[in-house]
Amino acid sequence: GNSVTQMEGPVTLSEEAFLTINCTYTATGYPSLFWYVQYPGEGLQLLLKATKADDKGSNKGFEATYRKETTSFHLEKGSVQVSDSAVYFCALMDTGRRALTFGSGTRLQVQP
Amino acid sequence: GAVVSQHPSRVICKSGTSVKIECRSLDFQATTMFWYRQFPKKSLMLMATSNEGSKATYEQGVEKDKFLINHASLTLSTLTVTSAHPEDSSFYICSVDQRDSGYGYTFGSGTRLTVV
Numbered sequence: 001g002n003s004v005t006q007m008e009g010p011v012t013l014s015e016e017a018f019l020t021i022n023c024t025y026t027a028t029g030y031p032s033l034f035w036y037v038q039y040p041g042e043g044l045q046l047l048l049k050a051t052k053a054d055d056k057g058s059n060k061g062f063e064a065t066y067r068k069e070t071t072s073f074h075l076e077k078g079s080v081q082v083s084d085s086a087v088y089f090c091a092l093m094d095t096g097r098r099a100l101t102f103g104s105g106t107r108l109q110v111q112p
Numbered sequence: 113g114a115v116v117s118q119h120p121s122r123v124i125c126k127s128g129t130s131v132k133i134e135c136r137s138l139d140f141q142a143t144t145m146f147w148y149r150q151f152p153k154k155s156l157m158l159m160a161t162s163n164e165g166s167k168a169t170y171e172q173g174v175e176k177d178k179f180l181i182n183h184a185s186l187t188l189s190t191l192t193v194t195s196a197h198p199e200d201s202s203f204y205i206c207s208v209d210q211r212d213s214g215y216g217y218t219f220g221s222g223t224r225l226t227v228v
């Protein structure tokens with residue numbers, strides 16, 4: 001079956017530090033890949049996505065590249081801000097499924 | 113995309129009682145909603161797909177008699193945890209499927225259930 005594995009948190013960084021949150025996946029088909037973010041007290045929001053191999057999703061300074069050869073979709077940001085503190089979820093949607101398969105989420109804490 | 117309101121955000125109940133969680137799509141007619149649950153440090157797991165006007169489709173291993181889902185209107189789906197036990201303590205999240213409208217999925221803010 002499908003699964004998503006992401007690094008455990010919390011990840012604690014100082015402002016302007018470089019961020020990487022690792023995500024790897026297992027899927028039977030050719031999935032689309034997503035990163036969602038959940039700010040305190042809010043619902044999950046789509047951060048970025050990629051639908052095929054070598055696609056790069058980007059939004060708000062965050063990037064992730066769909067690597068089929070390593071089955072990975074690592075999230076990166078060059079310079080984090082305190083406002084980026086949130087929980088980040090990696091997810092996939094495989095062909096023939098209506099719902100997403102999520103990782104366990106990684107809490108990011110950015111300190112001033 | 114839609115605005116999804118999930119209520120309550122936190123609830124504590126006694127063992128053996130039932131708890132209802134509501135998921136409202138405030139500005140979108142949702143024929144399909146999803147219910148997820150998350151245990152600490154575990155993945156967000158799909159419990160069931162809620163279909164307006166018909167029975168929910170449950171994932172393997174999810175007890176349909178324990179987790180009752182009602183999707184009687186296009187704006188409301190409810191999840192009732194019946195005869196709750198401490199092992200039902202978890203984080204429950206609903207999601208509205210708007211892919212046909214080009215908006216992807218919209219999520220509620222989640223409900224933290226604690227059974228004591």
